[in-house]
């Protein structure tokens with residue numbers, strides 16, 4: 241992937257560590273060492289304006305931590321985040337549309353909140369007109385502004401979250417599992433809405449999901465994460481046509497496929513190891529069918545001369561070398 | 565002699581409230597045979613869990629079975645008292661829930677919990693029960709059983725805990741397993757391991773399984789037949805391939821269309837307009853009629869029903885009579 245000049249976000253060597261040591265007194269008495277968890281470990285990616293980059297991976301691989309780093313909710317431990325846009329126009333949508341809406345506020349006030357911050361000088365009538373317009377944009381009615389969040393279904397609450405995010409006139413939206421709490425029929429409504437808004441307003445999305453079929457539908461580029469690292473990053477079409485990393489292949493292999501159900505498959509074994517003590521070398525090696533000696537000793541990097549930095553894997557490197 | 569393990573007829577589950585009686589499950593009939601996995605799908609609130617809980621005799625009062633019958637291998641079980649039902653649950657029906665921690669006691673070693681359950685339901689002594697517990701743990705794929713048997717639940721990962729729960733459900737060799745969203749909290753690679761395990765056990769032991777999930781992909785790869793629920797009622801039943809590929813009920817059809825594909829690209833996903841009605845606002849006639857593109861006068865008047873023993877079919881006037889007038 242070549243870095244074109246219209247990049248809106250560039251992330252370089254991003255790292256975030258958490259101290260997960262036992263309390264000080266226990267450490268003293270039980271002689272336990274300090275422990276650090278590397279939730280995000282040397283992550284690089286670029287997002288082009290108007291595009292969607294998706295982060296996929298299993299629970300605990302660091303997706304939400306990246307979202308929090310990009311939105312500034314966590315400071316990075318190392319590395320750089322360069323945002324070539326207006327920081328005030330960066331908004332976030334969360335997985336749980338109920339927890340993220342103030343239950344004591346009417347929906348109209350919830351949606352107006354970012355407007356008040358962004359445009360404190362805006363007269364009250366203009367704010368309320370804008371709120372009505374936003375409610376209509378996300379498929380709700382202006383009268384819904386008078387209700388409280390608990391009066392809405394999950395899908396409607398997620399629309400309210402989207403309306404609130406839009407009120408901040410965003411150019412960049414970080415969406416952390418925006419439809420994971422929703423049923424598929426409701427998910428379709430929200431995904432269609434998000435795509436329409438992107439088309440109409442030229443929005444850029446950092447889109448987080450554990451669901452590969454959702455990501456395939458939404459993303460231009462997909463980054464696959466494993467234990468805090470991006471192991472593969474490719475344009476969506478290429479990733480599905482030609483997955484390079486053994487972990488990506490495992491994910492594609494195990495995801496239930498409605499159109500071609502694999503009823504007799506023998507699923508691959510193993511589980512994601514603890515991020516507190518990741519395996520040596522390539523952290524995927526205990527589960528990898530292609531692992532060899534070097535994988536246990538050395539950590540593979542995404543290198544510029546190998547497949548244009550698309551994959552971090554020694555076997556994929558060797559294969560690419562053989563093909564040349 | 566028949567091989568029908570579970571036979572539910574015209575089941576109705578109600579919740580009396582101050583505002584009136586809510587019907588969470590309305591006239592559900594289904595059968596599961598020996599060695600068969602019946603998938604139950606539907607969106608949140610459709611009544612899947614309530615159907616499962618009614619079968620398990622675990623409805624929380626004031627929830628109650630208001631009509632219908634439930635037979636387990638020919639024995640009626642919905643009329644049993646709490647103590648009798650508790651025995652049926654231990655011995656003849658196993659339960660697996662979404663959160664494995666609801667089935668495990670955090671204060672006891674998993675081995676002790678298995679041994680206790682085995683001894684409750686068999687005549688084995690302590691040493692024999694422990695040997696059996698180890699066999700079960702091996703069977704569900706726990707590595708290093710000799711070490712792990714004395715661990716506490718929190719020392720296992722989510723996937724391993726769910727395996728222990730399955731071992732626990734298998735202790736008494738039940739005829740039926742009710743599994744409610746057993747893989748929903750798990751990652752896809754672990755989810756595939758658990759569904760493969762359920763399938764193998766069902767095949768090898770002839771256990772009947774009711775697999776409740778909202779994930780159509782899991783159903784497509786695991787179930788033999790599927791029952792689709794909508795607003796407390798059965799919309800459609802049938803062999804899983806037929807229901808997935810040639811859905812007969814407009815709701816099932818819409819549901820299938822709204823799932824993003826792994827194989828083809830579309831700019832827009834198909835949408836079903838609106839939302840499933842709340843229990844206190846179920847429209848007269850077909851519960852799906854306000855959202856259905858084919859709805860006609862009859863749909864707003866008369867409830868379409870499936871025959872109680874239908875192996876396949878849709879509760880839809882258009883599908884059954886070809887007309888909605």
Ligand SMILES: Nc1ncnc2c1ncn2[C@@H]1O[C@H](COP(=O)(O)OP(=O)(O)OP(=O)(O)O)[C@@H](O)[C@H]1O
Pocket residue numbers: 579586588606607608609610611612613614615627778843
């Ligand atoms: N104690 C209760 N009082 C009133 N209604 C209830 C009660 N418990 C459940 N219900 C209702 O019964 C209906 C069916 O609930 P159930 O839990 O079976 O749905 P479900 O399809 O399993 O949903 P989910 O996928 O969210 O678990 C829902 O509308 C629910 O709100």
Ligand SMILES: Nc1ncnc2c1ncn2[C@@H]1O[C@H](COP(=O)(O)OP(=O)(O)O)[C@@H](O)[C@H]1O
Pocket residue numbers: 258259260277278279297298299300301302303304305306515
């Ligand atoms: N505040 C924190 N303190 C300690 N560990 C954390 C904290 N936040 C996240 N982690 C750990 O970082 C890893 C990545 O977490 P997260 O980004 O939330 O994963 P996910 O991909 O599921 O969203 C996990 O192992 C998680 O337990």
Ligand code: SF4
Pocket residue numbers: 485486487522523524525526528529530531532535540552553554555556
């Ligand atoms: S580097 Fe080695 S262990 Fe890691 S994914 Fe590639 S082949 Fe497998």
Ligand code: SF4
Pocket residue numbers: 813814815850851852853854856857858859860863868879880881882883888
């Ligand atoms: S009965 Fe009528 S409203 Fe209901 S699904 Fe069939 S056609 Fe649609």
Ligand SMILES: [Mg+2]
Pocket residue numbers: 303304
């Ligand atoms: Mg997360």
Ligand SMILES: [Mg+2]
Pocket residue numbers: 612613745
């Ligand atoms: Mg449920």
